[in-house]
Amino acid sequence: RSPDQTPVGEIMDTDPKVVPASLDQEEVAHIFRQYDLTSMGVVDDNGRLLGMITVDDVVDVIDEEAEEDILRMAGVTETDITETVFEASKNRIIWLLVNLATAILASMVIALFDGSIQQMVALAILMPIVASMGGNAGTQTMTVTVRSLATKDLTSSNVRRVIGKEFAIAVLNGTVMAIIIGVLSYAYFGNMLLGGVIAVAMIINMIMAGLAGILIPVGLEKMDIDPALASSIFVTTITDVIGFFAFLGLASLAFM
Amino acid sequence: RSPDQTPVGEIMDTDPKVVPASLDQEEVAHIFRQYDLTSMGVVDDNGRLLGMITVDDVVDVIDEEAEEDILRMAGVTETDITETVFEASKNRIIWLLVNLATAILASMVIALFDGSIQQMVALAILMPIVASMGGNAGTQTMTVTVRSLATKDLTSSNVRRVIGKEFAIAVLNGTVMAIIIGVLSYAYFGNMLLGGVIAVAMIINMIMAGLAGILIPVGLEKMDIDPALASSIFVTTITDVIGFFAFLGLASLAFM
Numbered sequence: 001r002s003p004d005q006t007p008v009g010e011i012m013d014t015d016p017k018v019v020p021a022s023l024d025q026e027e028v029a030h031i032f033r034q035y036d037l038t039s040m041g042v043v044d045d046n047g048r049l050l051g052m053i054t055v056d057d058v059v060d061v062i063d064e065e066a067e068e069d070i071l072r073m074a075g076v077t078e079t080d081i082t083e084t085v086f087e088a089s090k091n092r093i094i095w096l097l098v099n100l101a102t103a104i105l106a107s108m109v110i111a112l113f114d115g116s117i118q119q120m121v122a123l124a125i126l127m128p129i130v131a132s133m134g135g136n137a138g139t140q141t142m143t144v145t146v147r148s149l150a151t152k153d154l155t156s157s158n159v160r161r162v163i164g165k166e167f168a169i170a171v172l173n174g175t176v177m178a179i180i181i182g183v184l185s186y187a188y189f190g191n192m193l194l195g196g197v198i199a200v201a202m203i204i205n206m207i208m209a210g211l212a213g214i215l216i217p218v219g220l221e222k223m224d225i226d227p228a229l230a231s232s233i234f235v236t237t238i239t240d241v242i243g244f245f246a247f248l249g250l251a252s253l254a255f256m
Numbered sequence: 257r258s259p260d261q262t263p264v265g266e267i268m269d270t271d272p273k274v275v276p277a278s279l280d281q282e283e284v285a286h287i288f289r290q291y292d293l294t295s296m297g298v299v300d301d302n303g304r305l306l307g308m309i310t311v312d313d314v315v316d317v318i319d320e321e322a323e324e325d326i327l328r329m330a331g332v333t334e335t336d337i338t339e340t341v342f343e344a345s346k347n348r349i350i351w352l353l354v355n356l357a358t359a360i361l362a363s364m365v366i367a368l369f370d371g372s373i374q375q376m377v378a379l380a381i382l383m384p385i386v387a388s389m390g391g392n393a394g395t396q397t398m399t400v401t402v403r404s405l406a407t408k409d410l411t412s413s414n415v416r417r418v419i420g421k422e423f424a425i426a427v428l429n430g431t432v433m434a435i436i437i438g439v440l441s442y443a444y445f446g447n448m449l450l451g452g453v454i455a456v457a458m459i460i461n462m463i464m465a466g467l468a469g470i471l472i473p474v475g476l477e478k479m480d481i482d483p484a485l486a487s488s489i490f491v492t493t494i495t496d497v498i499g500f501f502a503f504l505g506l507a508s509l510a511f512m
Contacts, residue, residue, distance in 0.1 A: 032315065033315060033316070033319065036312065037312075038310075038311075038312045054294075055294075055311050055312045055315060056292065056293075056294045056311045058315060059288065059289060059311060059314060059315060059318060060289070062315060062318055062319055062322075063289065063318055063322065066318075066319065066322030066323065066326070067322065067403060067407075069326065070322070070325065070326050070329075070399060070402075070403055071399060071400070071403065073326075073399075074395050074396050074398075074399035074400075075392070075395075075396060076396045076399055076400055085421055085424045085425055085428065086428075088421070088425050089424075089425045089428045089429055092393075092396050092425065092429060093429050093432060095392070095396065096389065096392060096393060096396075096429055096432075096433060097436075099388065099389060099392040100385070100389060100433060100436060100437065103384065103385040103388040103389060104385060104440070106384060106385075106388070107381050107382060107384055107385050110380060110381045110384070111381045114377045114380075114381065117373070117377050117380050118374060118377045121370045121373050121374045121380075123380075124366060124370075124373050124377075124379075124380035124383075125363050125366045125367045125370065126363060127380075127384075128359065128362060128363060128366070128383075128384060128387070128496070128500075129356070129359040129360060129362075129363050131384070132355065132359040132362070132492075132496070133352065133355060133356060133359060136331065136351070136352060136355040136489075137348075137352060139330050139331075139488075140330050140331060140332045140348050140351065140352075142330075143326060143327060143329075143330035143332055144327070144332055146326075147323060147326055147327065151323075165341055165344070168341045168345075169341055169344050169345045169348065172341065172342075172345045173345050173348060173349050173352055176349060177352060177356060180353075180356065181356065184360070232395075233392075236388075240384070240388070244384075
């Protein structure tokens with residue numbers, strides 16, 4: 001609050017925030033959030049004022065953008081309650097077909113080691129654990145990355161540091177999981193070498209998962225593709241393929 | 257716009273929206289969104305006006321709530337850029353431990369059929385495809401359900417209809433995927449019975465995935481647990497367990 005006699009010219013904001021009319025709504029929402037604005041001018045290419053955006057318009061935009069991210073990460077397109085069964089089915093089946101292709105790719109990796117599996121059925125029992133843990137760890141990193149990109153907390157200036165941090169988290173958590181599953185596998189199957197093989201495969205896959213979880217969304221963003229889109233399928237494909245390959249490959253080297 | 261001589265009493269809103277001070281911020285944001293409000297009064301238990309909430313306060317709330325949903329679905333707690341590696345690692349490892357337990361559960365299902373796998377290694381090659389497709393389909397339904405609950409598009413009055421719709425989508429997409437994988441498996445392994453077994457297992461698992469994807473978040477909401485929390489792990493555990501059980505079980509009946 002200024003003293004009563006202050007002229008308005010001294011307290012007015014002489015550098016009001018304005019945005020060009022062509023700016024993407026997501027960018028506009030980001031500016032509102034960052035500066036806690038309640039309104040902003042809209043100008044044309046010559047800087048002439050065209051109108052005003054107020055914060056209540058931005059509420060819907062923020063909501064829509066977050067919704068879009070969530071749905072795209074799961075491979076679901078924008079939905080509403082009036083959508084028919086056939087529309088919903090058609091929208092989702094594209095993603096399921098992509099997943100089918102990548103699942104077949106992963107199973108081709110398993111097929112490379114059919115001889116090892118036949119000789120040692122414990123490999124078939126344990127292999128989905130390595131893949132599943134990688135998928136989970138990769139999804140965690142990917143989700144944090146997609147949101148950090150959306151809120152612009154992750155930028156080209158700190159991306160190297162964040163990659164280093166995710167790598168460190170992956171090494172730490174991967175080691176803990178490797179020890180647990182290694183000991184359990186040894187206890188159940190009574191084979192120490194098998195316990196060692198699954199432990200090493202687990203660490204490898206969880207590190208690759210962490211790196212995929214950050215590098216895939218960052219790479220998509222660099223290519224001007226929505227980082228939420230497709231990240232999930234790419235990440236789980238990589239963790240499945242590397243999980244099966246690392247575990248069955250190491251087991252073949254160790255036992256065959 | 258009213259004619260110049262209209263008294264303000266005739267155009268003012270005599271039923272202004274007010275909320276009790278104890279209301280959850282998520283509810284408040286929902287009211288703002290639903291009625292496109294720019295401000296709302298806050299009252300105490302006796303209906304006395306305590307103050308005012310404006311829409312710019314709500315922007316942050318909406319953003320936070322959507323963020324919370326996204327992160328929780330992936331088993332990541334609220335993060336910020338200043339969090340250390342150890343904090344991030346500790347926050348995420350809880351979820352990884354839960355996933356390890358459920359992955360071990362799924363592998364115990366595989367172990368039930370070790371004899372069948374030893375006799376027919378094609379089962380080990382194909383089984384992750386059934387589980388992976390169920391996981392993907394379940395995640396799609398779960399994501400739509402979690403968002404519909406958050407935006408209150410899904411309520412007790414339409415939940416039966418939405419369950420029916422998700423069931424229909426699952427039958428439709430499950431049948432398409434079953435035909436594709438059935439034909440491919442027959443073509444590759446030259447065994448028509450094997451193609452039939454994987455096709456039937458695929459339909460069963462995708463229907464169960466669709467039902468789990470809606471019933472788990474709805475059930476958590478009923479129990480006053482955030483539907484985003486844990487949904488993902490529960491859904492993929494169910495699709496893994498049922499996927500392995502249906503495929504290996506049917507194969508054992510068919511071949512052994």
